[in-house]
Amino acid sequence: MGQPTNLYFTFLFLLLSPCWGHQRSNPDGERSSCDHCDLRLSCNCSYGGFTHIPVVTDRALSLDLSFNNITVVTADDLKGHRGLRALSLHGNRLAVIHPSAFDPLWSLEELDLSDNQLTALSHKWFRKLGALQELNLLNNPYSCLGSPPLLQSLVWLRRLKFGGPALEELKRGDLFGVTQLEELTVHANNLMRYESGALADIWPLGRVTLSLHGPFLTNAAMASAVLNDVTYPETHIVLEDLQLFGNQSVQPLKAAARRRVRCITLRNLSVNDEAIVDFLVVLDGVPLTSLLMDNVTLIGTGRWEKASMTNHDSFDEFHLQNIVVLNVFKFVSFLQLGFLLKYPRKVSVINGKVFVMPCDTSSLLKNLQYLDLSDNLLTDLTLEETLCHGRGTLKDLRVLNVSGNALKSLSMVSRLVVKLSKLTHLDISRNGYSSMPQGCSWPSTLRFLNISRAQLTTITFCLPATLEVLDLSNNDLNQFILLLPALRELHLSGNKFLRLPIGWLFPNLQTLTIQSNTLNMFGRSDLQSYKRLRSLQAGQNKFVCSCDFVNFFQSDIKGGGVHLTDREESYICDSPLHLQGEAVGRVRLSVVECHPVLFVSVSCGVALLVAILVCVLLWRLHAFWYLKMTWAWLRAKRSCRRRRRHRDRAGSEELLCFDAFVSYSERDASWVENFLVPELEEPRDSDEDSVNPRNPRPLTLCLHKRDFLPGHWIVDNIMSAMERSRRTVFVLSENFVQSDWCRYELDFSHFWLFDGNACGDAAILILLEPLSKDDIPKRFCKLRKLMGSTTYLEWPQEEERTGEFWRSLRNALRGEEEAD
Ligand SMILES: *[C@@H]1O[C@H](CO)[C@@H](O)[C@H](O)[C@H]1NC(C)=O
Ligand SMILES: *[C@@H]1O[C@H](CO)[C@@H](O)[C@H](O)[C@H]1NC(C)=O
Ligand SMILES: *[C@@H]1O[C@H](CO)[C@@H](O)[C@H](O)[C@H]1NC(C)=O
Ligand SMILES: *[C@@H]1O[C@H](CO)[C@@H](O)[C@H](O)[C@H]1NC(C)=O
Numbered sequence: 001m002g003q004p005t006n007l008y009f010t011f012l013f014l015l016l017s018p019c020w021g022h023q024r025s026n027p028d029g030e031r032s033s034c035d036h037c038d039l040r041l042s043c044n045c046s047y048g049g050f051t052h053i054p055v056v057t058d059r060a061l062s063l064d065l066s067f068n069n070i071t072v073v074t075a076d077d078l079k080g081h082r083g084l085r086a087l088s089l090h091g092n093r094l095a096v097i098h099p100s101a102f103d104p105l106w107s108l109e110e111l112d113l114s115d116n117q118l119t120a121l122s123h124k125w126f127r128k129l130g131a132l133q134e135l136n137l138l139n140n141p142y143s144c145l146g147s148p149p150l151l152q153s154l155v156w157l158r159r160l161k162f163g164g165p166a167l168e169e170l171k172r173g174d175l176f177g178v179t180q181l182e183e184l185t186v187h188a189n190n191l192m193r194y195e196s197g198a199l200a201d202i203w204p205l206g207r208v209t210l211s212l213h214g215p216f217l218t219n220a221a222m223a224s225a226v227l228n229d230v231t232y233p234e235t236h237i238v239l240e241d242l243q244l245f246g247n248q249s250v251q252p253l254k255a256a257a258r259r260r261v262r263c264i265t266l267r268n269l270s271v272n273d274e275a276i277v278d279f280l281v282v283l284d285g286v287p288l289t290s291l292l293m294d295n296v297t298l299i300g301t302g303r304w305e306k307a308s309m310t311n312h313d314s315f316d317e318f319h320l321q322n323i324v325v326l327n328v329f330k331f332v333s334f335l336q337l338g339f340l341l342k343y344p345r346k347v348s349v350i351n352g353k354v355f356v357m358p359c360d361t362s363s364l365l366k367n368l369q370y371l372d373l374s375d376n377l378l379t380d381l382t383l384e385e386t387l388c389h390g391r392g393t394l395k396d397l398r399v400l401n402v403s404g405n406a407l408k409s410l411s412m413v414s415r416l417v418v419k420l421s422k423l424t425h426l427d428i429s430r431n432g433y434s435s436m437p438q439g440c441s442w443p444s445t446l447r448f449l450n451i452s453r454a455q456l457t458t459i460t461f462c463l464p465a466t467l468e469v470l471d472l473s474n475n476d477l478n479q480f481i482l483l484l485p486a487l488r489e490l491h492l493s494g495n496k497f498l499r500l501p502i503g504w505l506f507p508n509l510q511t512l513t514i515q516s517n518t519l520n521m522f523g524r525s526d527l528q529s530y531k532r533l534r535s536l537q538a539g540q541n542k543f544v545c546s547c548d549f550v551n552f553f554q555s556d557i558k559g560g561g562v563h564l565t566d567r568e569e570s571y572i573c574d575s576p577l578h579l580q581g582e583a584v585g586r587v588r589l590s591v592v593e594c595h596p597v598l599f600v601s602v603s604c605g606v607a608l609l610v611a612i613l614v615c616v617l618l619w620r621l622h623a624f625w626y627l628k629m630t631w632a633w634l635r636a637k638r639s640c641r642r643r644r645r646h647r648d649r650a651g652s653e654e655l656l657c658f659d660a661f662v663s664y665s666e667r668d669a670s671w672v673e674n675f676l677v678p679e680l681e682e683p684r685d686s687d688e689d690s691v692n693p694r695n696p697r698p699l700t701l702c703l704h705k706r707d708f709l710p711g712h713w714i715v716d717n718i719m720s721a722m723e724r725s726r727r728t729v730f731v732l733s734e735n736f737v738q739s740d741w742c743r744y745e746l747d748f749s750h751f752w753l754f755d756g757n758a759c760g761d762a763a764i765l766i767l768l769e770p771l772s773k774d775d776i777p778k779r780f781c782k783l784r785k786l787m788g789s790t791t792y793l794e795w796p797q798e799e800e801r802t803g804e805f806w807r808s809l810r811n812a813l814r815g816e817e818e819a820d
C-alpha cells in the first residue's frame with residue numbers, strides 16, 4: 001500500500017514543482033514599489049532602475065516611469081489604476097505588452113510608449129482606452145502600424161505621434177478611426193512605401209510635424225504625396241531633418257504650395273543658395289504668411305537675386321533661429337532679399353552671430369513692427385548702424401528686442417530709439433549695462449522696458465515715467481526711489497533689496513516680483529502702501545521669522561488681499577537658528593516668543609496665586625507658628641547661654657527668687673488669681689506647719705501679669721522668669737492649648753527640661769479640666785509627651801477634695817527643695 005502512495009506523491013510533486021518555480025520567479029511576488037508621489041498624486045518613478053512596473057498607489061493620477069529598464073507590461077501590472085490620467089513608459093526597453101495590459105486604465109488621457117523596443121503594435125492594447133487624448137508611439141522598431149486598424153477605438157484622440165527610423169510603410173486605412181487632430185507627428189525619415197491618402201482623412205488638423213529626410217532626397221513623389229495629404233491652409237506645417245540642395249530637393253514643396261500653405265516651419269535644415277532660390281520660386285504667389293526656420297545650416301554666400309521676380313506680398317513673419325552660416329566670411333548680406341524685406345511686419349534673427357544689420361537693410365524693412373535680434377553679437381557701435389544712427393528709420397517699429405548682445409551704454413540706446421515714435425517694448429536685457437546716466441530721453445510711447453541681467457547698481461531718472469512694465473531683475477540694486485506713476489508690473493528678483501520698495505512710488509502697481517533678494521520680512525504697513533498690488537512673488541529670501549512676520553504671513557497673506565503667485569514652500573525662515581529651513585507658512589511659534597508681556601503678566605499672576613495658595617496651606621498647617629517657635633527657640637538658646645555666662649561670673653545664689661513660674665492662659669486668670677495665688681502665697685496655719693515645720697514661709701509665685709518687666713521682649717521675660725523660678729507650673733485647660741504664649745512657655749520649659757540641663761527645672765502640670773492626651777492637637781507633640789512622662793495634678797470637681805489637691809501641689813513645689 002505504501003509504494004503506490006509514494007509514487008502518487010512524487011508524481012504530484014513533479015506536476016506542481018514547475019508551477020511553484022514559476023510562482024517564485026514571477027515578478028509579482030517581489031514587485032518593487034515606488035512612492036515618489038506628490039500632493040497632486042503625480043508619481044515620478046523615472047530613473048528608478050525598475051525592471052518591472054512597480055507597485056504604485058491606486059489613487060495615482062499620473063505615473064512617470066520613463067528611463068527605467070522595464071521590458072514587459074503584464075496583464076496584472078496596472079490593475080486597479082482606474083483613475084490614472086497619464087502614463088509614461090518613455091525610454092525603457094519595452095518589447096512585450098500583454099494585449100489586455102492597459103484595459104484597467106479607463107481614465108487614461110495620455111500614454112507615452114516612445115523610445116522602446118516594440119517591434120509590432122497591437123490594436124488590442126487600445127481597445128478600452130476610450131478617454132485617450134494623446135498617444136506617443138515614436139521611435140520604436142516597428143516598420144508599419146499593422147492591421148486591423150490600430151487606433152479605431154480612440155475616438156477622443158487629439159495628439160498623435162508615431163514613426164521612427166524603422167517605419168517603412170504607411171497604407172490607407174492605417175489611421176482608420178482617427179479623423180480630427182490638433183497635432184500629428186510622423187517620423188518617416190526612412191519611409192519606403194506610402195499609399196496615397198493614408199493621412200488624408202484627418203481634418204481639421206492643427207499642426208503637422210513630418211520628418212521626411214529620405215523621401216525628400218530620394219523619392220520626391222512620395223514626399224509630395226504625403227504633403228498633399230496633410231496640407232490645409234489653416235494647418236501649420238513643420239518639416240524636419242531636410243537637406244535641400246538644388247532644384248530637385250525642393251520640388252515636393254510644390255504640393256504644399258498648391259494647397260495654399262500659410263505657415264511653414266523648417267527645423268534641422270541644411271540648405272544652399274540654389275535651394276533657397278528654388279524654394280522662393282516654388283512658393284511664388286502662395287499666400288504664405290509665416291516662415292520659421294530653426295537650426296539652420298546655410299551653405300552658400302547669400303546670392304539669391306535670381307528669386308527677385310517672385311511675389312511674396314503676404315509674407316508677414318520671418319523667424320530665423322540658431323543659424324550657422326558655413327561661409328560666414330563670403331556671405332554677402334540680406335540686401336539681395338530686398339524684394340522680400342518690404343513685406344514682413346515681424347522679423348526675428350535669433351542666435352545667428354549677427355554683428356550688424358546694415359542701415360541699408362534696415363531701410364528696406366518698411367513694414368517692420370517687431371524686430372528681434374536677441375543673442376547675437378551687436379555692440380553699441382553696430383547697433384548705431386543697425387538703427388541708422390537714431391534717425392528713426394524703422395518708423396513703425398513697436399517692439400525691439402536686442403537681449404543677449406554686447407551693449408554697454410544706456411544713453412546710447414536711449415538716443416538711438418528716441419525717434420521711434422511708436423516703440424512700446426524695448427528689451428535690452430542680458431547686456432553689459434553697468435551704470436545708468438542721470439537722464440535719458442525715450443520715446444513717449446515706451447511702456448515696457450527690460451534691463452534684467454545687467455550689472456546695474458543704482459536707479460536714476462533715466463527710467464521714463466511712462467513705463468508700465470519694468471524688469472530690473474538680476475542686477476545689483478539695493479534700493480528703488482523713483483516715482484513711476486503708470487507702472488503695473490515691477491520685477492526686482494535677484495537683487496540685493498533688504499526691504500520692499502516704498503509703495504506710494506507706484507500707485508498703479510499690480511504685480512511685484514522680488515524673489516531671491518535679501519528681504520528680512522515685510523508687513524501689513526509695507527503692503528498697505530501699495531494701493532493696487534494684487535500679486536506678489538517674494539520667495540527665496542532670507543526671512544527673519546519673527547512673530548509679527550509669521551503672524552502676518554499666516555493670517556493676512558494666506559487670508560487673501562495680496563495673492564502670492566509663487567509657491568508657498570519657497571518662503572523659508574533663515575533665522576532664528578532653530579527655525580532655519582522651515583517654511584514660514586508652517587512655522588508654529590510659542591506664546592513665550594510672541595507675547596512676552598502677556599506671558600510675563602500671566603505667569604506672575606499664576607505665581608501670585610500659587611503663593612497665596614501656599615500661604616493659605618501653610619497657615620492651615622500652622623507652619624508660621626512652627627517658624628515663630630523655631631526662631632524664638634534659637635534666640636532663647638543664645639540668650640540662655642549669654643545669661644549663663646553672666647551668672648557664672650556673678651554667682652548663682654540670688655538669681656533664684658521665685659518658687660514657681662505659673663504659665664496659664666488669660667482665660668484661666670480668674671482661677672489662678674482667686675484660687676492658686678491666695679492658696680500658695682498666703683501663709684497657712686495648722687496642718688501645713690505641722691507637716692513641714694522647717695518651711696513655714698509661703699511660696700513665691702511668678703505671674704506674668706505682675707512680675708514681667710515692662711518694656712522687655714516678652715520671650716526674654718518668659719525666659720528670665722523661668723530661669724529665676726525653681727519650677728514651672730502649667731495650668732492646662734482648653735484655653736491653654738488655644739493660647740500662643742502658653743505654648744511658648746511650655747515649649748521653653750521643655751527646652752529647659754531636656755536641652756539645657758544647666759538652666760533646667762522641673763515642670764508641674766495642673767489639669768484644670770479633664771483633658772486627655774488625645775484632646776490635645778497632634779502638633780503639640782511636646783505637651784503630649786510631657787503628659788505622658790510627667791505626672792499631673794487634676795483640679796478636683798468636688799469641693800471636699802481641694803485640700804488634698806493643694807497639699808499635693810505644695811509638696812510638689814517643695815519636694816526638690818527638701819532634696820537640696
Ligand atoms: C538598464 O540595464 C542595463 C544593463 O542591463 C544597465 O547598463 C543600465 O544602467 C540600466 N539602466 C537603468 C536606468 O537602470
Ligand atoms: C538633423 O537632420 C539630419 C539629417 O539631415 C539627421 O542626421 C540628424 O540626426 C538631425 N538632427 C537632429 C538633432 O534631429
Ligand atoms: C527646377 O526644375 C523644374 C522642373 O524639375 C524646372 O521647371 C525649373 O525651371 C527648375 N528651376 C530652376 C531654377 O532651375
Ligand atoms: C526677447 O528675446 C528674449 C530671448 O529670445 C526673450 O526671452 C524675450 O521674451 C524677448 N522679449 C520680448 C519683449 O519679446
Ligand SMILES: *[C@@H]1O[C@H](CO)[C@@H](O)[C@H](O)[C@H]1NC(C)=O
Pocket residue numbers: 403427429430450451452453469471491
Ligand atoms: C526680461 O528678459 C529676461 C531675459 O531675456 C526674460 O527672462 C524675462 O522674461 C523678461 N521679462 C519680461 C517681463 O518679459
